[in-house]
Amino acid sequence: MSSLTLRNLKKRFGRVDVIRGVTLDVADGEFVVFVGPSGCGKSTLLRMISGLEDVTDGELRIGNRVVNEVQPAKRGVAMVFQSYALYPHLNVRDNMGFGLKVRKVPAAERQQRVSEAAALLKLDALLDRFPRELSGGQRQRVAIGRAIVGHPDVFLFDEPLSNLDAELRVHMRSEIAALHKRLGNTMIYVTHDQVEAMTLADKIVVLRDGRIEQVGSPRELYEQPDNIFVAQFIGSPKMNILPAGSAAGFGAQPAGAVSVGVRPEHLSLVAPEKGQIGGKVVISEYTGASSLLHIRLDSGETCLVVVDGDAPEADMKVGLLAGTDNLHHFDTDGMALRKSRLLM
Amino acid sequence: MTARDERAPWLTLKMREAMEAWLFISPTLAGFLIFFVGPLCAVVWYSLTEWNLLSQQSVFVGLDNYDDALFHNLDFWQVVRNSIVFAIGLVPLNMALALALALALSRRFAGVVFFRTVFFAPVVTSAVAWAIVWKFLLQGEAGFVNQMLAGIGIHGPNWLREPDWAMVAVIVTRVIKMVGLNMILYIAALQAIPRDYEAAARLEGASNWQIFRMITWPLLGPTTLVIMVITTIGSFKVFDHIYLMTGGGPENGTLVLAFYIYQQGFQFFDVGYASALAMIMFVIVMGLTVVQLALRRRDT
Ligand SMILES: Nc1ncnc2c1ncn2[C@@H]1O[C@H](COP(=O)(O)OP(=O)(O)OP(=O)(O)O)[C@@H](O)[C@H]1O
Ligand SMILES: [Mg+2]
Numbered sequence: 001m002s003s004l005t006l007r008n009l010k011k012r013f014g015r016v017d018v019i020r021g022v023t024l025d026v027a028d029g030e031f032v033v034f035v036g037p038s039g040c041g042k043s044t045l046l047r048m049i050s051g052l053e054d055v056t057d058g059e060l061r062i063g064n065r066v067v068n069e070v071q072p073a074k075r076g077v078a079m080v081f082q083s084y085a086l087y088p089h090l091n092v093r094d095n096m097g098f099g100l101k102v103r104k105v106p107a108a109e110r111q112q113r114v115s116e117a118a119a120l121l122k123l124d125a126l127l128d129r130f131p132r133e134l135s136g137g138q139r140q141r142v143a144i145g146r147a148i149v150g151h152p153d154v155f156l157f158d159e160p161l162s163n164l165d166a167e168l169r170v171h172m173r174s175e176i177a178a179l180h181k182r183l184g185n186t187m188i189y190v191t192h193d194q195v196e197a198m199t200l201a202d203k204i205v206v207l208r209d210g211r212i213e214q215v216g217s218p219r220e221l222y223e224q225p226d227n228i229f230v231a232q233f234i235g236s237p238k239m240n241i242l243p244a245g246s247a248a249g250f251g252a253q254p255a256g257a258v259s260v261g262v263r264p265e266h267l268s269l270v271a272p273e274k275g276q277i278g279g280k281v282v283i284s285e286y287t288g289a290s291s292l293l294h295i296r297l298d299s300g301e302t303c304l305v306v307v308d309g310d311a312p313e314a315d316m317k318v319g320l321l322a323g324t325d326n327l328h329h330f331d332t333d334g335m336a337l338r339k340s341r342l343l344m
Numbered sequence: 345m346t347a348r349d350e351r352a353p354w355l356t357l358k359m360r361e362a363m364e365a366w367l368f369i370s371p372t373l374a375g376f377l378i379f380f381v382g383p384l385c386a387v388v389w390y391s392l393t394e395w396n397l398l399s400q401q402s403v404f405v406g407l408d409n410y411d412d413a414l415f416h417n418l419d420f421w422q423v424v425r426n427s428i429v430f431a432i433g434l435v436p437l438n439m440a441l442a443l444a445l446a447l448a449l450s451r452r453f454a455g456v457v458f459f460r461t462v463f464f465a466p467v468v469t470s471a472v473a474w475a476i477v478w479k480f481l482l483q484g485e486a487g488f489v490n491q492m493l494a495g496i497g498i499h500g501p502n503w504l505r506e507p508d509w510a511m512v513a514v515i516v517t518r519v520i521k522m523v524g525l526n527m528i529l530y531i532a533a534l535q536a537i538p539r540d541y542e543a544a545a546r547l548e549g550a551s552n553w554q555i556f557r558m559i560t561w562p563l564l565g566p567t568t569l570v571i572m573v574i575t576t577i578g579s580f581k582v583f584d585h586i587y588l589m590t591g592g593g594p595e596n597g598t599l600v601l602a603f604y605i606y607q608q609g610f611q612f613f614d615v616g617y618a619s620a621l622a623m624i625m626f627v628i629v630m631g632l633t634v635v636q637l638a639l640r641r642r643d644t
Contacts, residue, residue: 074549079544085544099550102545102548102551
């Protein structure tokens with residue numbers, strides 16, 4: 001088991017800065033999720049931790065060891081690839097035992113460790129199959145099994161579930177959560193999927209353009225985003241950002257507030273005359289449990305609202321209410337003006 | 345839609361699809377029949393006759409030509425031996441070199457295209473130009489190759505004038521000419537292997553050699569088989585290179601099957617005998633191919 005420390009980590013490919021100074025502490029046994037838009041450097045950061053990409057600048061520690069110059073195999077990390085990367089010419093048993101074999105672990109012990117991992121992941125019946133004979137979910141489990149067999153300190157997952165269908169994803173997500181609980185290892189997990197991030201993470205790291213935008217628990221990121229980017233990235237559908245002027249009806253604003261954010265699920269619909277601000281329904285999308293309304297405000301902006309149960313039809317005039325607790329205020333740079341500061 | 349339209353068509357869908365398929369392959373099929381099956385039948389027939397181009401007379405002699413080649417003509421076995429030596433020298437050397445070059449040139453680095461071009465260029469160079477240059481380089485004492493060898497204290501042989509060295513020389517110069525083709529095939533195969541395999545193996549502690557032995561080499565299997573088959577066939581069919589470099593000499597030291605057939609047919613005009621030889625060569629090459637494919641099937 002190991003903690004992880006990143007100090008001002010940088011990565012340059014040729015003349016392109018991909019990781020521009022990342023500082024992060026990961027506690028022993030923590031489940032950390034990297035999220036961010038495509039191309040922001042999530043995979044690169046993960047590969048730097050694994051040693052598959054070298055570090056251009058900064059310091060990387062695993063446990064108490066600086067590992068910048070340590071070979072990938074000697075870092076005590078295992079990685080699960082998005083493509084699974086199962087060797088097609090080896091059966092499940094040999095795929096899982098590959099790392100032990102190259103490290104010259106005796107056959108008997110190898111056998112035993114493969115069996116243990118197979119039992120843990122319910123792969124016993126599949127040991128003699130080849131990857132091409134497995135379903136997507138089974139391949140994913142083999143890939144995880146191959147990581148487990150090496151008894152790593154740190155697990156790295158690069159979008160491990162993105163090739164699975166929705167149902168299987170939900171299932172594998174809970175299996176990974178259970179695995180983390182059971183093994184207690186430090187895990188770093190890259191994903192595009194909000195729900196995966198929110199449900200699995202002890203700590204979410206939001207990346208943009210090779211920099212960290214915010215680090216925090218899922219609840220912290222949802223309730224207290226540091227800036228507009230994080231506010232809109234976390235939560236679905238994304239937070240409405242309105243100019244301070246248009247949102248004046250919602251209540252007092254701190255000095256310096258340029259825009260106001262409010263999540264679609266925190267707005268409620270009332271009769272036009274009772275609303276803090278008014279608008280007209282443009283589109284009403286029925287999704288079963290709730291409906292998503294696109295509302296054109298009287299001030300001209302479009303605003304999303306999630307309502308439970310019956311939703312008004314298109315073209316109806318409506319009023320909107322938002323509790324002050326649910327408002328987020330941002331300055332000209334898009335940085336959050338915190339409520340605590342407002343009260344003081 | 346009227347009832348009339350719903351009636352089963354005159355030809356079923358399946359039959360129409362079959363007809364289309366035949367239509368599409370017919371040009372190739374015609375070419376195959378005219379330019380391969382036709383001549384093959386002719387050669388089979390010629391091989392059963394005593395036909396001298398000069399006398400314009402053709403006499404049916406049954407299997408006499410085969411009997412001659414296999415049991416009475418000592419030249420024939422010497423020639424077969426030469427062909428085998430040529431193949432055994434050329435195929436492993438060509439494949440090993442092709443693989444080594446491909447491993448070095450399958451990654452991206454500055455200048456890689458230049459190097460690939462350099463090694464592929466001889467493949468598309470005229471065989472005549474290639475032979476002229478190498479004959480010049482391989483001259484006795486004064487030749488460039490021997491001068492270089494002298495530079496490091498080795499007294500080189502007179503390459504093209506001594507039977508055994510001539511064989512070495514034609515093998516090596518042929519390998520250098522043709523290796524680029526197999527290199528390209530190997531590069532294509534290497535680039536088709538997902539990079540994640542190597543990354544995963546490296547993370548698990550595999551050395552470069554282990555990655556090659558346990559992952560790359562097995563995954564190259566199908567390509568290696570194809571390369572082995574086409575290179576072996578090519579080596580048995582080698583003609584122009586021998587014709588231009590040594591003319592089969594010295595002392596028949598490089599007289600290989602294809603060149604021997606040419607001699608018998610077009611220099612001595614013994615078409616019947618040459619045809620029988622051609623049939624024997626056809627059987628040898630077919631046999632080798634079948635054996636290689638079978639070995640491969642047993643492996644996997
Ligand atoms: N080997 C490389 N050479 C040059 N640029 C690279 C290399 N690998 C990645 N990049 C660049 O680095 C940036 C970050 O890539 P990375 O794969 O880390 O993104 P990501 O956040 O994982 O994206 P995604 O969510 O699409 O997987 C991209 O702009 C990419 O083009
Ligand atoms: Mg990625």
